[in-house]
Amino acid sequence: MCGWVWCFWLINESLYFLSFFKAPAGIISSIESIFKKFFWGGGEDNRKLAWINWESICSPKEEGGLGVRRVGAFNLSLLGKWCWRMLVEKESLWYRVLKTQYGEEGGRLCECGRQSSMWWKTICKVREGVGEGVGNWFEENICRVVGDGRDTYFWYDTWLGDVPLRLKYPRLFDLTMDKECKVADMGRMGWTVDGQVWEWRRRLFAWENECVRECCVLLNNFVLQANVTDKWRWLLDPVNGYSVKALYRYITSTGHISDRSLVDDVWHKLIPSKVSVLVWRLLRNRLPTKDNLVHRGVLLSTNAACVGGCVDSESATHLFLHCNVFGSLWSLLRHSS
Numbered sequence: 001m002c003g004w005v006w007c008f009w010l011i012n013e014s015l016y017f018l019s020f021f022k023a024p025a026g027i028i029s030s031i032e033s034i035f036k037k038f039f040w041g042g043g044e045d046n047r048k049l050a051w052i053n054w055e056s057i058c059s060p061k062e063e064g065g066l067g068v069r070r071v072g073a074f075n076l077s078l079l080g081k082w083c084w085r086m087l088v089e090k091e092s093l094w095y096r097v098l099k100t101q102y103g104e105e106g107g108r109l110c111e112c113g114r115q116s117s118m119w120w121k122t123i124c125k126v127r128e129g130v131g132e133g134v135g136n137w138f139e140e141n142i143c144r145v146v147g148d149g150r151d152t153y154f155w156y157d158t159w160l161g162d163v164p165l166r167l168k169y170p171r172l173f174d175l176t177m178d179k180e181c182k183v184a185d186m187g188r189m190g191w192t193v194d195g196q197v198w199e200w201r202r203r204l205f206a207w208e209n210e211c212v213r214e215c216c217v218l219l220n221n222f223v224l225q226a227n228v229t230d231k232w233r234w235l236l237d238p239v240n241g242y243s244v245k246a247l248y249r250y251i252t253s254t255g256h257i258s259d260r261s262l263v264d265d266v267w268h269k270l271i272p273s274k275v276s277v278l279v280w281r282l283l284r285n286r287l288p289t290k291d292n293l294v295h296r297g298v299l300l301s302t303n304a305a306c307v308g309g310c311v312d313s314e315s316a317t318h319l320f321l322h323c324n325v326f327g328s329l330w331s332l333l334r335h336s337s
């Protein structure tokens with residue numbers, strides 16, 4: 001398990017790179033393959049048996065894994081921070097530089113097609129949630145908390161319901177004259193079905209009018225609050241805002257939570273981590289006991305007898321509980337404590 005030190009070193013060394021750039025798939029799989037080799041005690045040239053699949057090793061501890069970071073997902077979580085900062089640091093110099101370079105639409109920096117740098121294209125892709133097969137993870141986890149509505153885009157921001165109104169009513173968005181209007185301006189003009197607030201490029205069809213009516217029902221339940229500033233909320237951590245840890249967990253979680261007390265016992269802070277890993281493997285019956293080695297074709301079945309010299313075959317249960325030689329260690333331990 002000396003591979004541990006290696007794994008952490010590699011992650012830390014690449015942290016700076018991963019927080020700026022999206023690593024190509026080839027690089028990610030190379031890094032992971034180095035992890036795997038060293039994790040099982042092998043080296044560059046010799047491969048050891050992989051006792052547990054990499055997926056399980058990378059699952060969080062509370063889901064029964066070892067919590068080793070998945071490089072791709074971790075990379076994405078680090079890059080997501082840029083997308084969050086683009087929303088909350090609009091006064092910063094770096095944002096203003098990007099705004100001059102690429103322009104802004106509906107409060108979002110534009111992607112700007114072919115003229116943009118590779119770095120910028122990647123960040124835009126991350127903002128669209130591309131990469132880990134969990135849908136649009138960025139947009140789904142942000143929402144605008146509207147106070148007076150002066151700084152919230154009516155069509156672009158997610159402020160009423162779960163999706164921006166431009167996605168909920170794409171036809172209306174297409175037909176509206178002022179796509180960049182703010183919630184406060186719309187509210188001031190009064191959002192009734194025939195109100196002045198709606199300016200369309202042409203007369204609406206009956207079904208389009210129906211959409212306006214539906215939208216007005218939603219709007220009429222909404223109250224603006226004077227002198228309260230609009231804010232962004234990161235739904236995975238509404239109090240502290242964006243965190244790499246929360247997003248990483250969101251992307252990688254399988255939702256299969258293990259028995260909490262068992263997890264706490266195995267990963268107790270007073271137990272050295274190499275012992276915890278041993279217990280973790282024991283609970284999954286993934287230790288190199290002779291029965292497991294026979295099962296994997298490393299030993300012949302004729303050589304499966306217990307290492308303690310008894311006639312029984314060597315399995316984890318035998319070795320740790322029933323063996324005449326090693327099983328008695330438990331009673332010695334009980335007497336000495």
Ligand SMILES: [Zn+2]
Pocket residue numbers: 306307308309310312318319322323324325326
């Ligand atoms: Zn034995």
